[in-house]
Ligand SMILES: Nc1nc2c(ncn2[C@@H]2O[C@H](COP(=O)(O)OP(=O)(O)OP(=O)(O)O)[C@@H](O)[C@H]2O)c(=O)[nH]1
């Protein structure tokens with residue numbers, strides 16, 4: 730995949746309506762700080778076009794990045810941001826669920842999970858929301874540079890098995906999982922191949 734142009738075209742807040750797009754969309758979900766914006770920058774081949782922060786809760790809107798005038802990468806707000814007020818958390822949840830169910834152009838959803846840790850209840854809930862909306866989540870195991878290469882498969886297996894055990898909806902499906910690092914860009918070719926397949 731060749732990235733010719735990127736443009737942050739639309740930003741949706743809690744009260745905005747989900748835009749009706751004709752170009753296909755691929756969305757990125759995951760808990761706050763897991764690395765959604767970093768992955769989107771990696772795919773776009775831009776160092777810091779999407780705002781990245783070590784403080785969780787950076788992306789609080791739905792951001793539509795137009796790529797090559799041919800599709801959108803959609804950066805969803807992170808969940809599980811511990812210090813956010815309960816009311817705000819509910820609004821984010823509703824905003825994400827509403828997006829998953831109303832976007833007509835959505836083709837695939839990537840669910841990002843930190844490769845180091847067992848998926849949380851929130852991760853599994855998001856997995857089930859995505860599944861309930863009719864998509865099979867593609868799992869991106871982020872921050873792969875934080876563990877030894879020899880531990881990669883073990884961690885992927887741990888993530889897969891935790892989702893299978895805790896999920897109400899995902900126990901049967903075969904999960905696609907890709908280990909990714911924003912530092913080394915490991916996994917990027919596999920993600921490009923997948924995007925081409927999804928958008929074909
Ligand atoms: N080592 C390492 N750090 C990463 C990686 N991906 C993201 N980070 C770091 O993790 C922090 C959060 O990254 P973001 O991309 O802003 O995370 P996000 O999921 O968009 O977070 P919110 O917008 O708050 O939902 C930043 O300090 C990043 O530099 C990675 O693959 N490896």
Ligand SMILES: [Mg+2]
Nearest residue numbers: 765766787788
């Ligand atoms: Mg972000």
